[in-house]
Amino acid sequence: MKKFLAIFALALFASSAAVDASNYPPDYTYQTVRVVTRGPAVLATVNSGIMSKLVIGYKGNGLLGGRDRIQAVVRMTSVEYYSGYHKTIEKVIDLQREWHGTGYLTAGLSYYDFVPSGFAGTPQRVEVAFFSGPQWDSNYNANYGADIQEFFSSPAQLTNKHGGGPDIEVPCWDFIVDQMRK
DSSP states (O other): OHHHHHHHHHHHHHHHHHHHTTOOOTTTTOEEEEEEEETTEEEEEEEOSSOEEEEEEEETTSTTTTSSOEEEEEEEEEEETTTOOEEEEEEEEEEEEOTTSSEEEOOOEEGGGTSOTTOOEEEEEEEEEEEETTEEESTTTTOEEEEHHHHHHOSEEEEEOSOOOSSOOHHHHHHHHHHHHO
8 A cells, every 4th residue: 555655646746747847837728718898799819828719709689689690700900010010801700609599609710810821910900790691780880899908908807727728618608608698
């Protein structure tokens, strides 16, 4: 029994030493979700040391609520690090019904899908307009949008203090869904 406990203690010590040897802070994989709400539009970023995702939502009580699915035109403007040059990428994204019935959500979208290839820059602004067939909800042609810095100052934030991977963890999804209920 003493031999088993000694081997177990050695294995436990070795595994904790291997984790500490990475030189990354313990909170490196904690995921932080930040939500900005604009009318029926819910824009969320989920970030950790190993991932950055964007989630687009549309509340079920919006103009397009009650449809089987809707689509969003997502426009992201990025700024190049060195020159300050702005580049805008626009994509059409499908939003599926959210499981709890609060509206519609995208999967986690990578920022890199919206930053041009070979462009050494960072996202600066996200704008969204929604449509289903011929019906549009685009905030009276002004789009629903937010600057990236608004996410960091948003009061709607949650840090999931359990190690996360490259995908959005369930507590972060739950927080986004809670924001859609408001």
